[in-house]
Amino acid sequence: MTGERYEVRVENIFEGPMDLLVYLIKKHEVDIYDIPIAMITDQYLGYLEWMKAMNIDYAGDFLLMAATLAQIKSRMLLPVHQDEEEAEDPRMEIARPLLEYLRMKEAADRLGERPMLGDDLFLRRPDQSELTVERSEEVIQVSLFELIDAFQRILDRVAGDAGMEFTPERFTIRDKIAEIVELLEARNSVTFTELFTRAGGKEELIVTFLALLEMAKIGLIRVAQQVQSGIIRVFYQ
Amino acid sequence: MRDELKHIIESLLFVSEEPLSVDRIRNVLDIQDTGPITEALDRLAAEYETRKGGFFLREVAGGFQIRTRPEYKDWIKRLLQTSPARLSKAALETLAIIAYKQPVLRSDIEYIRGVDSGGVLRMLLERKIIKVLGRKDIPGRPMIYGTTKQFLQMFDLKDLKDLPTPKEIESFGEGGGEGDSGPDADSDEKKT
Numbered sequence: 554m555t556g557e558r559y560e561v562r563v564e565n566i567f568e569g570p571m572d573l574l575v576y577l578i579k580k581h582e583v584d585i586y587d588i589p590i591a592m593i594t595d596q597y598l599g600y601l602e603w604m605k606a607m608n609i610d611y612a613g614d615f616l617l618m619a620a621t622l623a624q625i626k627s628r629m630l631l632p633v634h635q636d637e638e639e640a641e642d643p644r645m646e647i648a649r650p651l652l653e654y655l656r657m658k659e660a661a662d663r664l665g666e667r668p669m670l671g672d673d674l675f676l677r678r679p680d681q682s683e684l685t686v687e688r689s690e691e692v693i694q695v696s697l698f699e700l701i702d703a704f705q706r707i708l709d710r711v712a713g714d715a716g717m718e719f720t721p722e723r724f725t726i727r728d729k730i731a732e733i734v735e736l737l738e739a740r741n742s743v744t745f746t747e748l749f750t751r752a753g754g755k756e757e758l759i760v761t762f763l764a765l766l767e768m769a770k771i772g773l774i775r776v777a778q779q780v781q782s783g784i785i786r787v788f789y790q
Numbered sequence: 791m792r793d794e795l796k797h798i799i800e801s802l803l804f805v806s807e808e809p810l811s812v813d814r815i816r817n818v819l820d821i822q823d824t825g826p827i828t829e830a831l832d833r834l835a836a837e838y839e840t841r842k843g844g845f846f847l848r849e850v851a852g853g854f855q856i857r858t859r860p861e862y863k864d865w866i867k868r869l870l871q872t873s874p875a876r877l878s879k880a881a882l883e884t885l886a887i888i889a890y891k892q893p894v895l896r897s898d899i900e901y902i903r904g905v906d907s908g909g910v911l912r913m914l915l916e917r918k919i920i921k922v923l924g925r926k927d928i929p930g931r932p933m934i935y936g937t938t939k940q941f942l943q944m945f946d947l948k949d950l951k952d953l954p955t956p957k958e959i960e961s962f963g964e965g966g967g968e969g970d971s972g973p974d975a976d977s978d979e980k981k982t
Contacts, residue, residue: 568880569905614905653902661886663954667945672876673860674946727924771922790918
């Protein structure tokens with residue numbers, strides 16, 4: 554049994570502990586609901602040894618799984634008390650995520666089999682930048698300072714209110730982001746000022762602005778300024 | 791008249807870079823009823839099918855788009871000289887999890903895959919196959935991910951409901967031979 558372990562091809566290094574477990578389970582054709590835990594644990598540890606011997610670095614994830622397996626194995630050895638309410642098979646702890654992982658692997662295979670745009674199917678005028686691998690980093694063509702300037706102009710338009718008011722947060726950045734996303738999904742681009750004309754008070758203006766900054770930061774939007782008109786536009790990407 | 795409408799729609803499809811939705815066509819044509827539009831689209835699709843030419847009409851990402859038939863991909867690649875943007879197994883796995891489980895957190899993905907998925911996520915984000923839907927209100931405010939329209943276009947999908955259903959694999963491993971019910975899943979695993 555120890556001999557066959559070394560037949561594995563080196564180019565097929567397991568990406569993670571789940572991958573390795575799936576491999577072992579398939580190899581031994583065991584029922585996922587009735588995993589021979591001692592045998593699988595031994596094999597699993599054997600592979601870790603092998604990977605160590607081959608000088609393959611493996612992440613801590615592999616050790617964590619080893620610990621989980623060992624723990625399940627030891628729990629299997631404990632006597633089961635009848636009166637314990639619905640004592641679950643400790644192996645379910647590993648069977649459940651395994652099933653889920655297999656389901657997703659299957660889904661990934663199905664997805665991979667689909668005809669793919671840019672590889673199997675093409676458009677009349679394919680936007681190559683979207684389809685090829687090398688994409689230059691997206692640049693935000695408008696700097697933060699230009700944005701702040703533009704925002705200041707909008708704030709100036711709103712009548713000043715010197716008083717300090719403490720009101721509970723009525724607008725959250727998250728809601729605002731969702732709102733802007735919705736708008737952009739429908740229209741693809743919107744001007745900077747237009748975004749703020751919808752806003753009621755100063756508070757909403759600020760939240761809108763913060764939402765914009767956040768969206769630019771996580772790459773949801775692209776902000777560009779037209780050279781001639783100076784109009785700042787927000788694009789969905 | 792019916793033919794004219796069909797021809798107009800065909801011309802719209804020809805110039806449009808994005809999949810054209812029935813609604814969009816209706817707006818352009820400035821008519822109320824979508825019936826004639828879907829009928830014209832059906833007839834166009836059927837025509838392309840009988841003609842069996844270089845392209846066909848596909849329903850993707852909530853709209854219609856003229857796409858080349860896969861049979862001719864090699865010639866097109868010679869013309870365009872692009873390297874295909876195929877996804878790695880790790881990327882497909884991550885993408886599948888996001889597609890089926892969205893809205894989803896990175897930690898959910900990593901729990902299922904059992905490995906760090908940060909790099910893959912970044913690549914998928916950069917290629918706009920996935921997007922950030924927002925942040926979850928829990929400590930650390932982790933980002934919530936979902937798929938984009940580009941994802942649907944890329945995989946030739948009408949909408950998310952059009953996703954292939956993962957085969958029930960409950961039978962996997964039960965009673966030895968049964969395990970062979972998933973030949974696709976097995977094919978890339980090494981068999982000893």
